[in-house]
Amino acid sequence: MARLLQKSIRPMDWLLRNSGTLQTCSNILEKSCNLHTDLRPQQQLVIRVMEKHELEEKTKIITQMVNDEGWNQCWNWVKFLFTTVPNKCYLAEINSKLIGCAASFDTGIDIPTQYIGYIVFKPEYRNKNYYTTLSRYVNNHINKEHNIIGNVINRLIPFYEEKENLKKTSLYLTAYAGTLKHSAFNDDEANSNIKVVPISEALMSNVFQYDAAIYTASRSKYLNTWFNCGFTTTYVAIDEEGLVLGYTTLYEVEHSYRISPLYANGLHVAKKLLAKVALTIKDEKVMLYGPHNNLVKLANQHGMKELFQFTRMYSKQDIPIPLEKSVYSISGVVQFI
Helix, strand or coil: CCCCCCCCCCCCCCCCCCCCCCCCHHHHHHHHCCCCCECCCCCCCEEEECCHHHHHHHHHHHHHHHHHCCCCCCHHHHHHHHHHCCEEEEEEEECCEEEEEEEEEECCCCCCEEEEEEEEECHHHCCECHHHHHHHHHHHCCCCCCEEEEEEEHHHHHHHHHHCCCEEEEEEEEEEEEECCHHHCCCCCCCCCCEEEECCHHHHHHHHHHHHHHHCCCCHHHHHHHHCCCCEEEEEEECCCCCEEEEEEEEEECCEEEEEEEEECCHHHHHHHHHHHHHHHCCCEEEEEEEHHHHHHHHHHCCCEEEEEEEEEECCCCCCCCCCCCEEECCCCCCCC
């Protein structure tokens, strides 16, 4: 799938990127747990907000920075993200040269909540105090009344509890990658009443309602754009009466595919959706990223490899979400489930 991560990643990174690579979990943890920062004098760092007219140019550079770290993402997704989701993208520059960025995203839920992520630097500027400077700048420019959420790699939780006053939740996320074999799905179960079909205009409003019940807020405008952006494929699971039982969206990144999200009323529905995905992409690699308890059995059954583990943290208020049966792969770094 993706090449192994060869370069050191930043020590105090949220690691809030909607992408992954097939390096081992231990490799990520080892490289992430060095909390030392290089405090040598910086070159003059200028931080500013990205403007609309430069989005195409800058997102190409951001995508390259992400992939230089081994996170295996595509420009289509990065451009879509910064075009569609309300955000502020902070550009870190030296002598007008883009060396890094960070972003705050509006989750769109009723409780005003910002998701902080996409903190990335070019290789030659990592492991210095540029990250700290940029992170503090972003934090200082967020509305102090807003809740902040993020997914933190587990070994770094004590650091964020002490230094950033974040609190951990019970939401434990794991990323898995591997090959889905259609022959491995057992269709002999009594699920013949479940049909999996491509999303259509007729199903769209029902999917919006289904999604809102899980996400805790309506995001029909975002989903309509996501389903019709040209680089995604979405399947919907329905019963004999046309009731939506789940859905999943698939898109291609460099060297693999992402399943983002996978929502289903139980494991049997999730398997139906994944069987359809397996038929679509043949023997290509895929990645799932979601609640550990929901994913672990499914991943083990199909020999998928564990990549990394995170815990959801927050500053003011935890966001309750119906994880027990519905969420098998979250919809991305900025859509918090």
